[in-house]
Amino acid sequence: MSRTDTAGAPQQADLHYETPEGRRNFWSTIVSIWLGTTMEYVDFALYGLAAGLVFGEVFFPEQGPVVALLSSFATWAVGFIARPVGAIVLGRVGDRHGRKLVLVITVALMGVSTTAIGLIPSYAAIGVWAPAILVFLRICQGFGAGAELSGGAVMLAESAPTKRRGLVASLIGVGSNSGTLLASSVWLLVLLLPQEDVVAWGWRIPFLCSILVAGAALLLRRTMRESPVFESFKESKEQNLAHAAQEPQGSGWRAFFVMLGLRIGENGPSYIAQGFLIGYVVNALAVDKSVPTTAVVVASLLGFAVIPFSGWLTDRFGRRIVYRVFCLLLVVYGVPAFLLLESREPLVVGGVIVVGMCLASLGMFGAQAAYGAELFGVQHRYTKMGVAKELGSILSGGTAPMVAAALLAAWGSWIPLAVYFVVMAGIGLVTTFFAPETRGRDLTLLTDAV
Template sequence: MDTPSKSLTSEPTPPTHTEPTAADPAAVRRAAWAGLIGTALEQYDFVIYGTASALVFGELFFPNASPAVALLASFAAYAVGFAARPLGGLFFSRFGDRLGRKWILVTTLLLMGGSTFAIGVLPTYAQVGVIAPALLVLCRFLQGFGAGAEQSGGATLLTETALPGRRGRLAALVMTGAALGTVLGAVAWILAQSLSEDQLMSWGWRLVFASSLLVTVAALIIRRRLNESPVFQEFKRQHEKPKSPVSEVFRHGRKPMLLALFMNVGVSAQSYTYQVFMASYLVSTVGVDASFVPKVLMIGAACGGLGAIGFGILSDRIGRRPVYSAILTALVLLPGPSFIALNTGSPLAITVTMIVGFVLAGQGAVGVQMSYFPELFGSRYRYAGVTLGREFSSVLGGGVAPLICASLLTAFSGSWIPVAAYMTLMMVISLVAARMSPETLNRDLSVLPDATARPSAATGTSAP
């Protein structure tokens, strides 16, 4: 059927679905690898771009501006990718709930990898003038457009494929993939920075972006062998595919979508502050050698990947809501102490601070989201709901966070206090939303109503 006869969140109707059969272990392993490697590529693309924004793009694409203005221009171009993400989410999520998760993940993979490779062959400002930054922004837009349904698609596929009791740990592998992408991106920049300054600025940075082709090919081979999730296969058998998943989210799934949006907006802001803004802050304000930045990002990301799995396992044992709320409470308190530690200039203090930031904001909190957010939604528009909630919040959070932080730092004469206040305020928003959200642990993912529906509607029983 194309449209529901009744609201998915109001008056209940007797359940007509049959419980989908769990995927076999081989399918689960393929889904886990596909989610891990695909997100590794996405994060690799974003990390090498973000690091390039902090280290080389100002000189290459905005050479006529002052260093501070060039940095702001680089971060503004970086934010374009996040502005494109909800547009990509709107476009691809329509097909993800109708055609399936697998082929959308293959398509977004090719778009992301191709756009990143294209950045590596762009002419610079010295070669073609203002056309160069315009082409950079276009590639960044396409990169973000492809990423708009990437993490949400991987999380949805893994959550729907895994057995109850193991969803948290398996879906968290998506963020372990993100950590792997950060590590690979840091390694790429460490190798690039071993070149001379002239070599780095002439062709070394291009090799960093061209290397994404290797990750793209590896991820494509794995994803082409994917099975669809048991939940989606059951929907295909019952002809339950919605005609317009996005419009159904706005009609019936606004509450879980808004909860996901606000639960992620602060996490996204802090995550990309640590991953992108802190790199430029350490170099331009603290005075850390630029070669140290990729190394500390690599260490932080490696620990963050382990943290994602750890928090995913913990959420399988004691619930999504208490684990997520505890992480966010810690993140409300973290910004001030983080800047105090960073400003000491101590390599050890900086490393520990970045590890904590990555473990909690970078991968830990988002690792719990990978199972929590899909469980919030009913089965008809799960892909669309998760994608819209996460990607719109990514624009409001991570997309503009480096730009806002850099602007605050410039406006307040290098003071970190307004930046820390901004990070804390954004996290308070997410914490309040998390406290308003229901527990979803081991929820039946084949039912139509959302987790926010009345208990009678969510279980398909008659209301008293």
């Protein structure tokens, strides 16, 4: 497999970064993307924790504990189904009219939807309308989130100095980590309330408070500059389109499937580690609720070092080898992790969750940001990257907690759960042997890297 490393060539973002105004815009972009991604992951972390801890009692009280857990995670999966639709619709807008416009739309949509979840009456108050409204708001969240994460990664990658692109693009993961930390920290405070108060009204507090993050992100995004790569593309659009018409038919599918495989290897294990395991250890293993919640907080704190470090590693050693090592570590982690959870020891359970999150939710995620952006040409980067990542989310992260809960209900054993985890990580590992090395690639190119 040939390399596509072109780090020695001067690129649009490098020229943009050399001026004082360019550097100010660069840092403004970082902060606005960080806050927006924080908003997205406040949403998913809040929902993952709530689904594991209280949603079964609030929205599915007539079902048994395991079935209620399955139902809660089924509504989570609905949000992921809407994400590819958002990636297609909003991704096309981003490729035609700019990254900034879409990133303003996504943060507004996610902020309103997440806050509205905190206002839904319980099943006891309005019956089946309660879970129905929950599903509708999850669809709205998913539609916005489908273009948020990819758009943020594209914006950072297209604005970053070439030699630091892995590090800068990985900061999209710092935003996700901030959201997870914020959500889990607020949940720790909520869990200090009596259990009946948590179920009655306490769970609403984190969702209602999310409007503060959304408002700050929206304000910053309205004032940030468009990415220099997209600005360059627009300035020479006629010439670019003439070159694009000469591209071979079918161009882009290989890159698309590479991104899909990489995403499955990261997203499935990630959402099992930070989503399903929360409900599993609480409902199936009867571990105190504070143990997994505390573990998520600890992992999130570590993430502020793990994420940029993994991005730096890809700048130093290459995208492909770093991603491959993370996938291999997850494959090795799978079986021992579930076996250790059976001990029900708080420190062991917490440690398993922390390690899982550091590998998948943090390390691989940080390595993936620049890799994904570099796989695609500028003309369709937003759409192709977004759809590949969100389809991968459906096939892995969005459905992983639900599938894992179904396996648990059917088998009553941890073994199928461990096998499922290893298979998803293995898909990512195998994909790295078909993926190119893209470190330093010129992002103004129309053609894909493969």
